[in-house]
Amino acid sequence: MSLSFWFFTLKLCSSLLLVGLLSRQPGLRGGLQVVQAAICSRWGTSGDQGMFQEGDVVLGGLFSLYSKPPAIDSDFTQLPHYKPCTGLENLPLQYIYAMVFALEEINHSTTLLPGVKLGFHIQDSCALPSWAMQAALSMVGGDSASCDQTVPLIIGGSSSITAQILSRILGPLAIPLMSYTASCPCLSDRLQYPNFFRTMPSDIYQARAIAQLAIRFNWTWIGAVVANNDYGLVVFEEETRGAGVCIAFVETLQRENIVTDARQAALTIQASTAKVILIFTWYTDVRELFSQLAKINVTDRQFLASEAWSTSGDLLRDPFTSKVARGVLGVAIRSSPIPGFEHFLMSLNPYDRPEDTFLKELWEKMFDCRLWATPQSTNTSPPSLQKDARPLCNGTESMEAVQNQFTDISQLRVTYNVYLAVYAAAHALHSLLSCPDTESSTRNSSVNCSSPQHINSSELLQHLSKVNFTTPHGDMFYFQGGDTPAKYDLVNWQNTPQGSAKLVLIGRVDGFNIHLNESAIQWSTGSSQVPTSVCSESCLPGTRKANRKGEPLCCFDCIQCAEGEISNQTDSLQCVHCPSEFWSNAERTACIPRQLDFLSFNETLGITLTAVAVSGATVTTAVFVVFLYYRQTPMVRANNSELSFLLLLSLKLCFLCSLVFIGRPSVWSCRFQQAAFGISFVLCVSCLQVKTIVVLAAFRSARPGAGALMKWFGPGQQRGSVCLFSFIQVLICIIWLLSGPPVPRVDLDIPGVKVSLKCTMSSVVGFSLVLGYIGLLACTSLLLAFLARKLPDNFNEAKLITFSMLIFCAVWIAFVPAYVSSPGKYAVAVEIFAILASSYGLLFCIFAPKCFIILLRPKRNTKKHLMAR
Structure with missing residues (x-):
């Protein structure tokens, strides 16, 4: 709208409000009629844009009959003249005659308002708040067509914005406003809108119902096309916020730019991945949107419809709709029949109602003819109508031959809301105008009875709040504040075999409860398969x-x-x-x-280690047999046969103790394996150390003055040394096993479906002492053997001990980090590998050269050869 339009609207509203207030003063009314007529002439008179019928009480009616607002071209050189709206809509015209029918029913009733005739003053608001304000103020103040007839109540406010504006304007006058389609939840606020009532449920209920449908069918990615008001979307977002439903986009449609906005919305829908589109707007806007969608061939969307267009017959019959919108799922105002209304519509005839300009225009539109000009129309018809080339109507036309939204009474929804609004107003008036009986009124002279000529709007408001009656359909009607109990139908657009679309009732909404027959739904895909609309596919379990x-x-x-x-x-x-x-x-x-996991004899690793251990024990036994068989030879005798046999025995124990580490750990196996390992290796290393000491002592005793050295380190001392070294290890093991022995424990810290069952060291200090003592003896033996490596002997055993101890130390130095970093049973395998590797190193480094000479070079097995330098 241009700036001049709104400026003039504000000026007009203030002037008309002043007129309305002052016109209620009888002495001033006559002087103000001229001013009022001058103002209204700028908008066109009610005779051009309205209907009027006199009565004892006149009810106002505001309806959006025309869909095309006039173009406004203001140059600010003169007061603008606003031409009437165009584009008469059939369905809103049915609402008007529902009001007229209800008033005629009440006027013929002997129980409701007997003796009181109700009239009406109906005007078009063109679905524009500014036009609605002008019409409402002209009705409450009396206009040029009904100077002495003001209205105490207006039925109107077709949109929520219009209802808010009218309610605020009429509030200071305490004039009730009763809407039949305004559904914004904000209008339930009695502090802001104390004079507002409605027969249309609040949007909270239908938005919640649509939200429940979206949640029920797992639609989490929804596009929205809305009117530029508070209609529905806010409540829908609040209801779905915690349910994982997201709005992919929001496009707004404004009636002033409907073509441009609809084209933009259609392009957005085409580009979006959302397959379900929620539309909260008027059905005329939806018609333009579907037209734009058809042009770009968008036919695979599932539409959710608000009550404003879900039952539109024009949309159902529109060719664009059948191409674009199939399987529409929507919320609709509860349908109820109106007895006698069909006969009333069929009997309408402009010849019987010559003052009814709306019926005249509808008649000419339906039958494509021109009614004869009446004196009134001759004076006021614009030149375009006087040059109308259509033929004159012949008088035989009848509504019974017409099938359109105006004559279709199969589903009366908003029409029934208008009907209810009239009856609610009538019941409030009946309660207001009903006086106490004559005797009581004479005794109580303070009782004042209202008369139809002097209706107090404030009192009418109070009686409206208390309205309670039964509808012809058998439902109880009453107001909760200014609202009515919520009742909706759930409808589905389904294709018929003829290719047309029809409305099918699939459920209902009562308050916040929804009842739905899912099997009866036909979706946009043409099947019973629920369409999906998600930004991302659902994440599966796992x-x-x-x-x-x-x-x-x-x-x-x-x-x-x-x-x-x-x-x-x-x-x-x-x-x-x-x-x-x-x-x-x-x-x-x-x-x-x-699953419990441990190094078992059945797995490959266990079998391999077992085979290696048994092989080592077997080889050691074979060497033992060879040495025993050739015990009298110089090779065996020269190397201290007693210590060699003891060394072979300890090596065999080392090989065999590794077998204790394989198998399911138990309390006793955990204790025995570490003790056996520690004692066996100490015994082995002790023998090597003593042998090294014997070699050093033997060669030192050959020097002058050192002959008595071997006497102090004879066989007894050698055996005692081995026992002493071994006893120390035995003592360490006993103390360790008594204070904090290893115990079998499940290692839950290692990730995996298999959990290791292994011997856990309760005392790391004890295990460290056992290994440390073995390491101490090994290092000592290595040092002594290194010192004796260059002794002048053809067969120097110190060299062999040096190599064996180097291998031994290297193995156990590498063992520590490998053992710490290996998980579960592999730590056990590392320890077994260290035992076997060090045992094989000692066995081959010390005994392999001797067996080679004994078995393969017997000629070198002589004392002479061994003593040679």
Whole structure:
């Protein structure tokens, strides 16, 4: 709208409000009629844009009959003249005659308002708030056509914005406004709108019903096309906010720019991935939107309809609708019949109602003819109508031959709301005008009875709040504040075999409760398969939702749960850790008991280590047999046969003790394996150390003055030394096993479905002492052997001991980090490998050269050869 239009509207409203207030003073009314007529002439008189019928009480009616507002061209050189709206709509015209029919019914009633004739003053608001303000103020103040007839109540306010504006304007006058389609929840505020009533339920109920449908069918990605008002979308967003429903886009349609806005909305719908589109707007706007969608061939969307267009017959019959919108699912005002209304509509005839300009225009539109000009129309008809080339109507036309929205009474929805509004007003007037009986009134002279000529609007407001009556359909009607109880139908647009669309009732809404027959729904796909509309596909069990940065919550990625975590529901927000005794399955959907895992004799690693250990013990036994058989030879005798046999025995124990580490750990196996390992290796290393000392002592005793050295380190001392060294290890093991022995324990810290059962060191100090003592003896032996490596002997055993101890120390130095870093049973395998490797190193480095000479070079097995330098 231009600036001049709104400026003039404000000026007009203030002038008319002053007129309305002053016109209620009888002495001033005559002087103000001229001013009022001058103002109204700028808009056109009510005779051009309205209907009037006198009565004892006149009810006002405001309806949006025309869909095309006039163009306004203001140059600010003169007061603008506003031409009438064009584009007469059939359905709103039915609302008007529902009001007329209800008033005629009441006037013929002997029980409701007996002796009181109701009249009406009906005007068109062109669906523009500014026009509605002008019409409402002209009715409450009396206009040029009904100077002495003011209205105490107006039925109107077809949109929520219009109702808000009218309610605020009429509030200071305490004039009730009763709307039949305004549904904004904001109008329920009695502090702001104390004079507002409606027969249309609040949007809260239909928006909540649509939200429940979206949640029920798992539509989480929905586009929205709305009118530029508070109609529905806000409540829908509030209801779905916690249910994972996101609005993909919101396009706004304004009637002043409907073609441009509809084209933009159609392009947005085409580009969006949302397959379900929610439309909260007037049906004329939807018609233009469907036209634009058809032009760009968008035919695969599922539409959710508000009550404003879900039952529109014009849309159902529109060719664009059949192409674009199939399977529409919508909320509709509850349909109720009006007895006698069909006969009333069929009997309408402009010849019987010559003053009815709306009926005249409808008649000429339906039958494509021109009614004869009446004296009134001759004076006021514009030149375009006087040059009308259509033929004159012949008088035989009848409504019974017409099938359109005006004559269709199969589903009376808003029409019934208008009917209810008239009856609610009549019951309030009946309560207001009903006086007490004559005797009581004479005794109580203070009782004042209202008369039809002097209706007090404030008192009428109070009686409206108390209205309670039964409708012809058998429903109880009453106001809750200014609202009426919510009742809706759920409808579905379904294709017929003839190719046309029809409305099918599939459920109902009572308050906040929804009842739906899902099997009766025909979707946009033409089948019973529910369409999907999601930004991201649902995350299956075993995954979780991860929001995408900068995108709505409905757009997400599905990430598989980590090991040890599960999700057993669709669209899980997070994965849940399994208890320590359980682990996730391969699909990450359930926690399964963890399997005990240990180094067993049945697996490949266990079999391999067992074979190596047994082989080592066998070879050691074979060497023992060879040495025993050739014990009298110089090779065996020269190397201290007693210590060699003891060394071979300890090596065999080392090989065999590794077998104790294989198998299911138990309390006794855990204790025995570490003790056997520690004592066996100390015994072995002790023998080597004593042998090295013997070699050094033997060569030192050959020097002058050192002959008595071997006497102090004879066989007895050698055996005693071995026993002493071994006893120290035995003592360490006893103290360790008594204070903090190893115990079998499940290692739950290692991830995986298999959990290791192994011997856990309760006392790390004890195990460290055992290894440390072995390391001390080994290092001492290595040092002594290194010192004796260059002794002048053809067969120097110190060299062999040096190599063997180097291998021994290297193995056990590498063992420590490998053991610490290996998980579960592999730590046990590392320890077994260290035992076997060091045992094989000692066996081959010390005994392999001797066996080679004994078995393969017997000629070198002589004392002479051994003593040679």
